Amino acid sequence: MLSFGRTRTQPRSNRSMSLGGMDFSDPKRKNNVVGKILLAASLTAFSLREDGVIHVLVTGGAGYIGSHAALRLLKDGYRVTIVDNLSRGNLGAVKVLQELFPEPGRLQFIYADLGEPKTVNSIFSQNAFDAVMHFAAVAYVGESTVYPLKYYHNITSNTLVVLESMAANDVKTLIYSSTCATYGEPEKMPITEDTPQVPINPYGKAKKMAEDIILDFSKNSDMAIMILRYFNVIGSDPDGRLGEAPRPELREHGRISGACFDAARGIVAGLKVKGTDYKTHDGTCIRDYIDVTDLVDAHVKALEKAMPGKVGIYNVDQSTSLYMHVKKATGVDIKVDYLPRRPGDYAEVFSDPSKINRELNWTAQYTDLQKSLQVAWRWQKSHQNGYGSPLVMAS
Numbered sequence: 001m002l003s004f005g006r007t008r009t010q011p012r013s014n015r016s017m018s019l020g021g022m023d024f025s026d027p028k029r030k031n032n033v034v035g036k037i038l039l040a041a042s043l044t045a046f047s048l049r050e051d052g053v054i055h056v057l058v059t060g061g062a063g064y065i066g067s068h069a070a071l072r073l074l075k076d077g078y079r080v081t082i083v084d085n086l087s088r089g090n091l092g093a094v095k096v097l098q099e100l101f102p103e104p105g106r107l108q109f110i111y112a113d114l115g116e117p118k119t120v121n122s123i124f125s126q127n128a129f130d131a132v133m134h135f136a137a138v139a140y141v142g143e144s145t146v147y148p149l150k151y152y153h154n155i156t157s158n159t160l161v162v163l164e165s166m167a168a169n170d171v172k173t174l175i176y177s178s179t180c181a182t183y184g185e186p187e188k189m190p191i192t193e194d195t196p197q198v199p200i201n202p203y204g205k206a207k208k209m210a211e212d213i214i215l216d217f218s219k220n221s222d223m224a225i226m227i228l229r230y231f232n233v234i235g236s237d238p239d240g241r242l243g244e245a246p247r248p249e250l251r252e253h254g255r256i257s258g259a260c261f262d263a264a265r266g267i268v269a270g271l272k273v274k275g276t277d278y279k280t281h282d283g284t285c286i287r288d289y290i291d292v293t294d295l296v297d298a299h300v301k302a303l304e305k306a307m308p309g310k311v312g313i314y315n316v317d318q319s320t321s322l323y324m325h326v327k328k329a330t331g332v333d334i335k336v337d338y339l340p341r342r343p344g345d346y347a348e349v350f351s352d353p354s355k356i357n358r359e360l361n362w363t364a365q366y367t368d369l370q371k372s373l374q375v376a377w378r379w380q381k382s383h384q385n386g387y388g389s390p391l392v393m394a395s
């Protein structure tokens, strides 16, 4: 469990209170916007430990899941530092968070690339983190087959950098974002945490390697570690403040939820459903989905239950099929092309969430897929251009 007991009223030795540890590698372009956020925060608070306050580093916190996780943590009273290089995330999401939690010492944003070990180490040495939620990653299966080295670098190598910095700076708790892609094409369904991991694409392999590094490290460490393997994430903040806004250029590698909304908004011509003769209730493939609000709840429960020297591994999911719900949720009669089966596709891919139910007392609450999609659709409709320019905060 995370300890509230550790107190540090003095800054860490060699910790600078200046902005020196923040890496603004392109100040002309981003300093203004990032600076605004930094000014709103108190640097002192972030570099000191405070009784009763848990400081969580959220890597990738400007992205889809990371921003929702930061929102939940802030709501629950955690102190949050987001580190993101904005390669895929949106400063607009950070601005939403900052406006919701403007008090000094609540939220800090650091623009930095986790691929730069010196910068990362200096961020760790200048901030008193209690825990890390490591979301930052490139995360598109299709893209990973085109640019595998990018994936090994960004996922595997950067996780090593984060882990080394945690170890060097005595940060004791890690919650790691992993994926069902590490399982590959299992022989048996449902997928449990014991299902052999035989990933079949660089994305899944890079995440599996990162998991292996974490597990090897854990054997001689008292770090508290939770690895969450999640399936397709959908939905958005029920109060409509945050959403999913990937870069347009990633559309072609896109995720099913985004593809459905793009079809509903007329950005793409329609959807292609590959295979209608599977032994499922509607003949199409069934996949697992998890609402982002449930997913971040699982992260917070994992954080609360993480135990020193122990590793917990959990699948986080619930299962059903998607595109018919999208038609209903959006009210748009999306054009669907029904095509023959794609080789290698399973009729159903779903996992067994009983371990996380039992051990972390987590159960999905947002199980009405249509409602999750309606929430996300509302955000999509009111944010036709996502958060606007990803590197600028809309006022």
Ligand SMILES: NC(=O)c1ccc[n+]([C@@H]2O[C@H](COP(=O)([O-])OP(=O)(O)OC[C@H]3O[C@@H](n4cnc5c(N)ncnc54)[C@H](O)[C@@H]3O)[C@@H](O)[C@H]2O)c1
Pocket: 059, 060, 061, 062, 063, 064, 065, 066, 083, 084, 085, 086, 087, 088, 089, 090, 112, 113, 114, 115, 134, 135, 136, 137, 138, 139, 154, 158, 177, 178, 179, 180, 230, 231, 232, 233, 234, 255
């Ligand atoms: N979305 C899903 O369906 C899904 C499913 C399973 C696992 N995951 C995992 O969840 C995590 C978050 O995914 P997401 O959907 O929010 O993706 P996302 O692209 O919306 O967010 C990722 C964030 O990480 C940042 N980032 C990437 N590389 C970085 C680097 N080198 N340094 C600093 N920041 C960097 C990006 O700018 C972005 O803000 C990823 O680890 C992903 O593998 C996602």
